[in-house]
Amino acid sequence: MQSDNSTLDSYWMPFTANRDFKAAPRLVVAADGHYYRSEDGRQIYDAFSGLWTSGLGHCHPHIADAVRAQVAELDYAISFQVGHPKAFELAHRLADLAPDGIDHVFFCNSGSEAADTSLKLALAYHRAKGEASRTRLIGRERGYHGVNLGGISVGGIVPNRKAFSGALLPGVDHLPHTFDLGRNAFSRGLPKHGAHLADELERLCALHDPSNIAAVIVEPVAGSAGVLPPPEGYLQRLRDICTRHGILLIFDEVITGFGRVGAAFAAERFGVTPDIINVAKGLTNGVIPMGAVLVRAEIYDAIVQGPPHLIELFHGYTYSGHPVAAAAGLAALDVYEEDGSFAQARVLEPVFEEAIHSLADHPKVIDVRNIGLMGAVELSPGPDGPGARALEAHKLCFWEEDLMVRNGGETLQFSPFLNSKPEDIQRTFTSVRRALDRVQ
Numbered sequence: 001m002q003s004d005n006s007t008l009d010s011y012w013m014p015f016t017a018n019r020d021f022k023a024a025p026r027l028v029v030a031a032d033g034h035y036y037r038s039e040d041g042r043q044i045y046d047a048f049s050g051l052w053t054s055g056l057g058h059c060h061p062h063i064a065d066a067v068r069a070q071v072a073e074l075d076y077a078i079s080f081q082v083g084h085p086k087a088f089e090l091a092h093r094l095a096d097l098a099p100d101g102i103d104h105v106f107f108c109n110s111g112s113e114a115a116d117t118s119l120k121l122a123l124a125y126h127r128a129k130g131e132a133s134r135t136r137l138i139g140r141e142r143g144y145h146g147v148n149l150g151g152i153s154v155g156g157i158v159p160n161r162k163a164f165s166g167a168l169l170p171g172v173d174h175l176p177h178t179f180d181l182g183r184n185a186f187s188r189g190l191p192k193h194g195a196h197l198a199d200e201l202e203r204l205c206a207l208h209d210p211s212n213i214a215a216v217i218v219e220p221v222a223g224s225a226g227v228l229p230p231p232e233g234y235l236q237r238l239r240d241i242c243t244r245h246g247i248l249l250i251f252d253e254v255i256t257g258f259g260r261v262g263a264a265f266a267a268e269r270f271g272v273t274p275d276i277i278n279v280a281k282g283l284t285n286g287v288i289p290m291g292a293v294l295v296r297a298e299i300y301d302a303i304v305q306g307p308p309h310l311i312e313l314f315h316g317y318t319y320s321g322h323p324v325a326a327a328a329g330l331a332a333l334d335v336y337e338e339d340g341s342f343a344q345a346r347v348l349e350p351v352f353e354e355a356i357h358s359l360a361d362h363p364k365v366i367d368v369r370n371i372g373l374m375g376a377v378e379l380s381p382g383p384d385g386p387g388a389r390a391l392e393a394h395k396l397c398f399w400e401e402d403l404m405v406r407n408g409g410e411t412l413q414f415s416p417f418l419n420s421k422p423e424d425i426q427r428t429f430t431s432v433r434r435a436l437d438r439v440q
């Protein structure tokens with residue numbers, strides 16, 4: 001049944017132009033593998049893997065079976081003072097997958113909760129170590145760490161912060177973003193210029209004194225701001241400065257985790273190990289909401305102290321380690337391992353790179369960026385003002401090309417499945433070119 005517009009009124013959609021959407025709703029009613037089915041019965045190829053979530057494809061049978069079995073066996077288990085085996089097993093598997101030294105896992109339900117949890121863990125860690133003056137947090141311009149108050153405080157996407165500026169955390173600084181169209185346009189993989197931007201952290205250390213700084217949080221590849229791969233050497237410089245000054249380095253790998261950059265984590269791909277890794281999205285292949293914060297042993301050991309009968313950390317969620325999410329997470333990890341998905345993504349990377357850069361000569365394109373299976377095409381602004389051209393391209397792709405493409409600001413963003421067919425990746429950009437030919 002087609003929805004008539006009056007039934008759409010109550011739902012206040014997230015990060016959506018509600019009135020524009022409800023005037024011509026783009027509804028999907030089913031999904032299978034690499035395709036959605038639209039309400040009007042079309043097969044829509046998903047060039048964004050959900051919302052960076054579903055690298056293995058939609059409705060993966062192994063994950064669906066695991067969820068079905070779990071919900072029938074143990075639908076919920078109280079998460080405070082009682083546990084269930086699958087949460088422990090998933091934590092163990094994640095610790096195994098994580099870089100050496102990162103071996104404890106705190107569960108939450110989303111990337112936003114992972115961001116705020118990681119900031120709280122950083123504060124609790126320094127306090128437990130007797131360095132309670134380390135309270136300042138450092139994020140980065142154009143960073144995205146979800147929408148909770150901690151995350152938007154360290155985040156650097158202006159519209160996400162603007163209406164809430166009165167409630168942002170005090171004591172937060174931002175590193176400069178690394179987007180440099182003048183010198184790095186049309187980079188393939190890591191841009192050459194910009195490692196020096198990490199040195200801004202030294203300036204902040206000189207300004208505040210490191211003894212007042214708790215943590216630096218960055219996405220190894222900024223995703224939501226339009227895929228900004230780190231300049232060559234940049235992450236290592238951040239790591240070195242943090243190590244020198246006893247500052248915790250947090251990688252928000254909510255997008256980059258689980259194969260998106262052709263390795264289990266961006267930390268592995270770039271050979272830079274942070275102190276804390278945040279994940280969500282691909283953790284369950286997007287099937288059940290779940291997030292997690294992975295930490296070094298010394299963080300856990302510093303906080304988990306005191307009389308053994310007392311709670312060590314006053315933090316947690318009703319749904320931390322939810323049994324159905326844990327079952328989905330374990331099943332997703334099985335498939336990643338059995339299919340060799342992270343290596344598969346690495347093999348597809350050059351195919352994706354060639355295909356996305358085929359748009360470089362389009363007159364409405366001013367930049368193309370990619371790393372792993374993440375990419376963005378930056379459009380010149382159209383006559384209808386900021387963001388309109390990319391939204392129009394998204395809609396044209398949906399209605400005319402049977403293609404799901406994400407728009408954000410002036411960018412079109414791409415996140416192909418880890419197990420994409422090369423011809424589907426190539427076809428995606430032929431379709432996008434046709435759409436770009438037609439947009440205002």
Ligand SMILES: Cc1ncc(COP(=O)(O)O)c(C=O)c1O
Pocket residue numbers: 109110111112113115144145146147219223224252253254255280281
């Ligand atoms: C890097 C990063 N952190 C955090 C989040 C927030 O995740 P969620 O929407 O699950 O709260 C996102 C979502 O896109 C993200 O990309």
